Amino acid sequence: MLGATLSGKSMYLRNLLTGLAAQPVALVGIDCKRGVELAPFAPRLSALATEPDQAAELLPPLVKEMEDRYDLIKARQGIAPGTPEELITSDIWGLPEDERPAPIVLFIDEVAELFLVATRKEEERRDEMVTQLIRLAQLGRAAGLYLEVCGQRFGAELGKGATMLRAQLTGRVCHRVNDEASAKMALGDIAPEAVLAACAIAPELPGLAVAGDTSGGWSRIRTPYLSLADAAATCRATAHLAPDVPALALFRPYVPPMPVEASGPLATTHPATE
């Protein structure tokens, strides 16, 4: 999902996240802008990384979880071949409900922050993370792992692997952008007319976007208005719906308990002598 500053990216993300919050889906966040965007949703997040170092620790367990799920599908395929109990599936959705792992959606806010490097060591870490993200984007779907990658721009200038990662993302949403090149990054490989439609979005209409996918189909969409306070409240109210994903247990964000409204003293004191 792309868009210039104030084009409506946060509003879109908020809607998507709260929409999923009510469903049995594990939500995972990487927000290297210190978590300012995703931290308000922390109560409903199964994992949150707010620094590149944390993101680098979070991605390997996600890749491992994906591989374990492939093993699970493979093991289940081998049961009772040729009998009515045989299970023919190549993704988690064909597994019996009680054996099916919960889908995981990974939100990455401001992807450029993940690509930024200052030192040689950071460059190595970045390359590893990008490779892991490409694997998740390429193979994750069958294992019920999905990526929502957000940014102002998402092109080759971000660094090695950026366009390869982008090519794996099959659904695209482009809000108002500052130049045609940015719209092309989002939609150019999907439909040229969609690029023109994205360039025609007026600044007075934040939340208006062009959504398309690799089938070539696209349409104009408008995100409904949803305040941050309401979105955060939904995440608190649905916190108990976060599925248990043991691989992510270490990454669950700390959420301070809500202050309870003062209910007055339990006992009133009276002077011993009147």
Ligand SMILES: Nc1ncnc2c1ncn2[C@@H]1O[C@H](COP(=O)(O)OP(=O)(O)OP(=O)(O)O)[C@@H](O)[C@H]1O
């Ligand atoms: N669908 C909408 N309806 C009404 N107002 C909207 C809508 N979407 C966004 N806005 C308003 O437009 C402004 C910018 O939206 P938002 O913060 O989502 O943009 P952004 O692209 O995330 O900006 P930034 O990159 O600066 O974080 C906000 O004041 C928001 O309330």
